[in-house]
Amino acid sequence: MAPDTPSAAPADGAAPAEPVVHPATPARTLLRLTLPAILVGVMTSLLFLAVEGLAENLENVLWETLPDALGIGRYSSLWMISMLTATGIAVGLVVWKVYGHAGPDPATTGLGGPPLSPGVIPGLLIASTLALAGGVSLGPEFPIIAANIGLAHWLGRRAAPGAPAALWVSLASAGTIGALFGTPVAAALVISEALTHSPGEASLWDRLFAPLAAAGAGAMTTTLLAHPTFDMDLPVLTHPGWGDLLAAMTVATLAALVGLLGCYAFPSIHTGFQRLRHPMLMLPLGGLLLGLLGALGGPLTLFKGLEQVKELTSDIGAWSAGDLAKMTAVKLVALLVAAACGFRGGRIFPAVFVGAAFGLFAHAVVPEVDPSIGVAAGVLGVLLATTRQGWVSLFTAAVLAASPAMLALLCLASLPAWLVVTGRPQLELDASGHALH
Structure with a gap:
């Protein structure tokens, strides 16, 4: 019977694989990221709440005040067709005439993306606000994330030129997702999907530290100011079979x-x-x-x-x-x-x-x-x-x-x-x- 050998040794005699080690990031480095992360998180939430608030007020005017004043049913077929068509004309004018054309083709964009030029952001936010208020079947998340990434990158590069551009992108993305869902957990999950583990890179939680701080700040700002809820009052399932x-x-x-x-x-x-x-x-x-x-x-x-x-x-x-x-x-x-x-x-x-x-x-x-x-x-x-x-x-x-x-x-x-x-x-x-x- 052969003598015992280390179980890690491969059968072909090659040297055993070295375990991958992810070096820890010094705590002082993480602490230096906390303040900018919190500031970015609060900023992302405030922009989200501002756009949402403006869109809701405009929605009330378009779908309640205006049809009531005209004596037209608020959600009559005539009003829905007229309002959505008018919204298309208004957004079309923004995309056509406003500087930057309200950003790239939305069909080719997802959550995140490269930072937009600051001059493009106003048109993007105007187009998004009009669509939200006009009843278009789209949400605020993609434009808000794109706008926050552009603003955070532009401001961050001026406040801390030595910081990597990817830092501001990740903080703005995390902060906005935290603000949208009212919890930092969603942001942590999204970012963890984008992070890879390679030898020599920091551990997952070291890389999540600053984005999680931004997401927490964004989520708490939204929670304190707007009290969002995803509670649908569905019957609670206690004992699934x-x-x-x-x-x-x-x-x-x-x-x-x-x-x-x-x-x-x-x-x-x-x-x-x-x-x-x-x-x-x-x-x-x-x-x-x-x-x-x-x-x-x-x-x-x-x-x-x-x-x-x-x-x-x-x-x-x-x-x-x-x-x-x-x-x-x-x-x-x-x-x-x-x-x-x-x-x-x-x-x-x-x-x-x-x-x-x-x-x-x-x-x-x-x-x-x-x-x-x-x-x-x-x-x-x-x-x-x-x-x-x-x-x-x-x-x-x-x-x-x-x-x-x-x-x-x-x-x-x-x-x-x-x-x-x-x-x-x-x-x-x-x-x-x-x-x-």
Whole structure:
């Protein structure tokens, strides 16, 4: 019998692999990052709250004060079509005439990206605010993150020229995501997906330290000033069983397929609008189509979708399976049209509505599917397909469910859904108009 040998030695006699060591970052280095991180986090939240507040006030004028003064129904088909078309004209003028054309084509942008020139940011924020107030099916996240990255990079490079540019990008991204979700956890999860472990690099938590501080500052600023909540008042699932696991996996997988339908259609819709070649043709036409979709799907299918999800889940059972299927399809098409024709906005919150409506549809068709499982798994599947951000998809679904017992179900439900979406087209295009994979 051969003598005992170290188990780490490979059979071919080669030297055993050295363990990868990630050097610790000195505490004083991390402490020096704390103040700029907190300042950036607070700044990102304040800009987000300012845009949100302005958009909400303008929304009240456009959808309540103005139609009341004109004696027109607030959400009549005529008003929805007119308002969305007018919003397309207004945003088209901004994209056409304002310096920087409101930033790059939104169909080719995701969370983050290279810093924008400061001169481009006002046009981007104006276009985004108009879209939010006008009822366009897009959220604030992409433009706000892009604006905050541009501002933080511009100010940071002047305040600390020796600091790497990537620092300001990561702080602004983390701070904005923390502000958007009201918690730094989402930002930590997003950034951890982007970080790689290579020999000689700092450990994961050393690299997360400053972004987490920025995210915490952004989240606390938003929480203290605006008191946001993702609570949907869904029934709490306390003791899930095998049937619940099967339901979660099935709904998440089917929802991922629904999201993929949009991903496959997105390049063709974008190409169709690009053939018009001018923002004053693309955006008014897009606005008109969104108005028609709103008239078809009802007022819940307008706007970014988060408040509409709360209304959708506030009276489970009030909507028929046909109503929910229609809202799912209309909101998905509205998201594709809004993102393809050039409106500036994010795709996460509208995708949440699509997933929630699909989950409630599953509950309406099969009442044995718990509505909490339907909503959470539906959101998980659609977000996995449209964002390809695993942690954010799982985190958002878990927050909506607000039930610790759901975590295990959602983790397992994400596995077949991920197998469906991985390697498939994303809801984002490259510069040539082809879908990213």
